[in-house]
Amino acid sequence: MAQVVIMMGSKSDEEKVSPCVDVLRSLGISYLFTVSSAHRTPERTEKILREQEAAGARVFICAAGMAAHLAGAVAARTTRPVIGIPVSGGLMGGMDAMLATVQMPPGFPVATVAMDKAGARNAAWLAAQILAVADPALDEKIRAARARMQAGVEEAAAEIEARYGC
Ligand code: RP5
Numbered sequence: 153m154a155q156v157v158i159m160m161g162s163k164s165d166e167e168k169v170s171p172c173v174d175v176l177r178s179l180g181i182s183y184l185f186t187v188s189s190a191h192r193t194p195e196r197t198e199k200i201l202r203e204q205e206a207a208g209a210r211v212f213i214c215a216a217g218m219a220a221h222l223a224g225a226v227a228a229r230t231t232r233p234v235i236g237i238p239v240s241g242g243l244m245g246g247m248d249a250m251l252a253t254v255q256m257p258p259g260f261p262v263a264t265v266a267m268d269k270a271g272a273r274n275a276a277w278l279a280a281q282i283l284a285v286a287d288p289a290l291d292e293k294i295r296a297a298r299a300r301m302q303a304g305v306e307e308a309a310a311e312i313e314a315r316y317g318c
Contacts, residue, residue, distance in 0.1 A: 154184035156279045157204045159197065159226070161189045161216035165239050168268040169215040172237070175276030179293050181283065184209075190216065190225040197222070201229055211235065211279040214262075215272065218242040220249035223262040233282050235275045236262040 156176055160169045165187075176183045184204060188197040201212070212230060214223035215237035223236030236253035240246030246267040254264040263278060265271035277294075284291040 153208045154182050154204060155209065155283060156181055156183045156211045156213060156276075157200065157209045158183060158185045158213045158215070158275075159188045159200065159222060160214075160237075161187070161220070161222050161239070163187055164241075165215050165217065168239055169237060169272050171269045172213060172215075172272040172276045175273050176279070179276075179280050179290065179297070181276075181280060181290070188222070190221040191219070194225070197225060198229065201226055205230055205232065211282050213237065213275045213279060215239050215275075216253070217246070217249045220252035223253050223264075224256055224260070227256060227260045227262050233279075234262050235278055236264045237271045237275050238264065238267040240267050 158169065158172055160166065170185075173183065173185050186200065188200055190197055209232065211233050212226050213235045214226050216222040217239030218241065220236075220238055220242075223234055227234040238246055238249035238253045240249070242248040250264065250267055253262055256262050265274045265278065280290060280294055284294055
């Protein structure tokens with residue numbers, strides 16, 4: 153059973169979206185990572201959504217570029233949280249996909265993160281935090297990961313201060 157389903161609109165999105173998988177793996181969260189397009193394969197998108205929802209998927213993450221309707225199309229058909237990752241490459245360098253993903257009508261939100269790899273990572277962290285509301289062990293893993301990030305900043309600060317002097 154996948155707790156998190158990640159769909160991207162094209163295989164060409166893979167490099168920008170796969171960091172999402174790295175974060176989910178690091179936290180031990182089960183996932184399905186696949187390709188489906190809101191426009192080119194609408195029936196496939198609907199089938200994945202229905203099957204995964206019935207199997208127990210809790211959060212959907214959708215990544216798309218250009219017209220970027222995938223997250224909205226999924227949000228229209230589920231009450232599970234939907235996170236959207238805008239992918240760059242369209243006419244406006246990704247701002248087109250950002251606006252298409254974020255501007256949903258009231259009642260059908262898509263929690264939109266930054267575009268490409270940074271957004272892909274945060275989509276996974278946000279999905280993890282949603283799951284952690286009902287999973288104390290996962291919440292502890294997230295806190296431990298944050299502690300490691302904080303230690304990394306302290307180490308970097310010590311290194312920079314030592315190298316440049318004060
Ligand atoms: C979107 O169109 C995809 O998400 C991708 O970002 C973009 C281009 O897709 P390809 O033409 O590379 O398949 O639907």
